[in-house]
Amino acid sequence: MRLPREDLFWRIEPLLGSVERPSRYLNHEWGAIEEQDGPFHACVMYPDIYDVGVPNLGLAILYDELNRLKGVSCERAYLPWVDMCSLMRENSIPLLSLETSSPVASFDLVGISLAHELVCTNVIEALDLAGITLLAEERDEDEPIVIAGGPSAWNAEPLAPIFDAILLGDGERAVSRIALTVRDARTEGVPRTEVLRRLSGLEGVYVPSLYEVVIDETSTRWGYAVPKTGSDAPAIIRKHCIAHLKETEPVAQRIVPYLSVVQDRLTVEILRGCARGCRFCQAGMTYRPVRERPADQVLEAVERGLQTSGYDECCLSSLSTTDHSQCAGMLHELHENLSGKGIRVSIPSQRLDSFGVDMASAARSSRKAGLTFAPEAGSQRLRDVINKNVTDENMDSAARNAFSNGYRRMKLYFMMGLHTETDDDLRGIARMAERVVGIGREMLGPKSKVTVALSASVFVPKCHTPFQWEGQLPLEETHRRQRVMLEAATDRAVRISYHDAETSLVEGALSKMGRKGFDLVLAAWRHGCRFDAWTDQFDFESWRQAATDIGLDLEDIACERFDLDARLPWDHTSPGVSKGYLQREWRRALEGMTTEDCTMGSCTGCGVCPTLHVSNDLAGERA
Amino acid sequence: MSTLSPGACRLRVRYAKDGRLAHLGHLEVMGTIMRSVRRAGLPFEVSEGFARRMRIQFSQALPVGASSVAEYYDLLLPEPIDAAQALEELRASTPSALAPTAAKLLPRRMPALEAWANRATWDVEIACTTDEAQAFPSELARTRERGYLDFMRGDKPRHLELGPTLVSCEVLSSACGLRLALDTRTTEQGSLRPAVLVQAVMGRPPVRVCRLGQWHEAEDGNLLDPMA
Structure with missing residues (x-):
């Protein structure tokens, strides 16, 4: 039901004294756009709490772009934490936007960010709290058009029945086209079905209601989606891709929250896409090609962003920051410009093979809390299987560079459960961490308090990757391998943590399922599941019970291997990387053959450039 | 112990806490004001050590939910500045519900504000x-x-x-x-x-x-x- 647009802050204000961190619900932060005159009103929503959603750069980009459109206003909404959700339900208060405290159900367009699979139940929770009809096909004519996008939209089938449309690929410009299409269609007074038909004609826009799921001998048990008879929707929806990152606004993040949020800093995206070709990495496949923002634009953006926000930390963000052809120079210049101002520059996890002496030295302006590297596997053999083209020598060299520049702590990310993994590979993880500790002690002395924090996640096969056909480890085997790794580490300077196997299993199941996955998500939500990415909220038994309710078994779903030639539930969507390339990479993985990075070598034939009519856009020469 | 520059002083600022921002916690107010100071472009001293931070002192924490017309902070400055102009710049860079209402230069060596205002x-x-x-x-x-x-x-x-x-x-x-x-x-x-x-x-x-x-x-x- 479409609710009237009205300011309902007065209804939640009396509740603020009874909830944790009331500042989540206050709005009017520095940089928030308070003039929301419309007349077309959009609302972008992150289906988790404010603290997690505010730093999301994707949402900030959409908010910024939509508010620049004439006649379009855009607000934000986040899912209230469980205490506030309960109070709002008790008091019959619907989910509200932040800027004007208007019901989310009063907007013309609602866009939901899908950051990962475990937000599925939160999406249902948010729509239910908002009072928006859950199933897209049952929505009233005047209800909001509900769209989705984000990294996890690549297999959005488990949530497909909820969304009127799903944007695949880059949000810049595409979100404006969507908003204007909806606005114009609404102005003309055309029926909802016609609005959706027009949306399906836009590049990168998938309208699930125009497709039906077919299960046959060519498919997995989850089937594949084809356009409905009579629909002129495309058989394959290719992602929307901007050709040049430098043509986008580098300081999209303008809102400065009052409360301390995760990643409480200015973020400047210096690079989009990664062609390293790690075979497990969905982002590496779906964000291609590589597009660099030139150093001068980054430096100007950092200066401007810090001045207008007041942040004391700036993050140069990307999938692989140290791969930027001008990274060392940028870091050096920022270090020079910002020294003495109490401002830190941080970079996300660094590649071992591109973290040189100059990089270590330039990154010193960041807090010397530690550096993060992601070797991913404990042996060269397995790193070749996953195409993580780094060596033990790279690790040792990066460690030496870091320790010689005053770092004492290091964090290493690994995955367990990778294809062909043996117990010796797992012991290799501990050995590598202990070797790094040894290097630190050798360089800084035996009492230097060097520590390595080792974090091991459970491998979850993701769609549109060369490992998409792979099955996940059964629970018991995951637990056994975790023990193998734990027992292999004897040095107390190595601190080991690992991801929860049960949470990963749910993530794995949702990553494999097609539209049938919606039944599972809905059943889980009805069992009380929400905030599944929160350790203290995740309830595996409820998920297991939900699966049982609909005649499924989570382990059976997550651990299933797909035939290499089978039609997959996400085959109707394409990030530009061809299925043939993924199959080739899968075969090369089995043979332990690596594939080079096309930004540093020759074309590897992934298909992105010819399919999307784009190419790598580098600001300089990569080493 | 660090040596003070000859011109080191402090800018004492009185500000309000009003409206919905009364629901901010003390740490949130501190964070917001420090960012406002940076936005205002004022000079300030930076602490030495592991995490180099702005040197600023606040009066006693106000309970979450309480408003105020008389909160204070002392920004430690390496050299004197024009207090009236600083007040204007701070007004322009601070959310209106935490708006500064007065500013004054004071000597650098003074008791910590939190303990002093009793x-x-x-x-x-x-x-x-x-x-x-x-x-x-x-x-x-x-x-x-x-x-x-x-x-x-x-x-x-x-x-x-x-x-x-x-x-x-x-x-x-x-x-x-x-x-x-x-x-x-x-x-x-x-x-x-x-x-x-x-x-x-x-x-x-x-x-x-x-x-x-x-x-x-x-x-x-x-x-x-x-x-x-």
């Missing part, structure tokens, strides 16, 4: 029936006679002597019930939060709490204005 006055509004309003003075007197409050802050039990911390409490009538004009003192043992007192007397918190002023109580009992 007296405060409060305006407290309580929603209650006529009967409750009539009973309040005697309930308050009984509480004061007992001489202490035992209460929980979060999940920790606290004990506070009322004699040294509650200077005076004037009970006034108001449209919604009662108003209290409270005068409190911070001691080494702690400080009295108006909501804690009202909770102890009435069994429920007040509807509105506003800090009206903060002072330093000199040894002779005189109250010194932070901006004087």
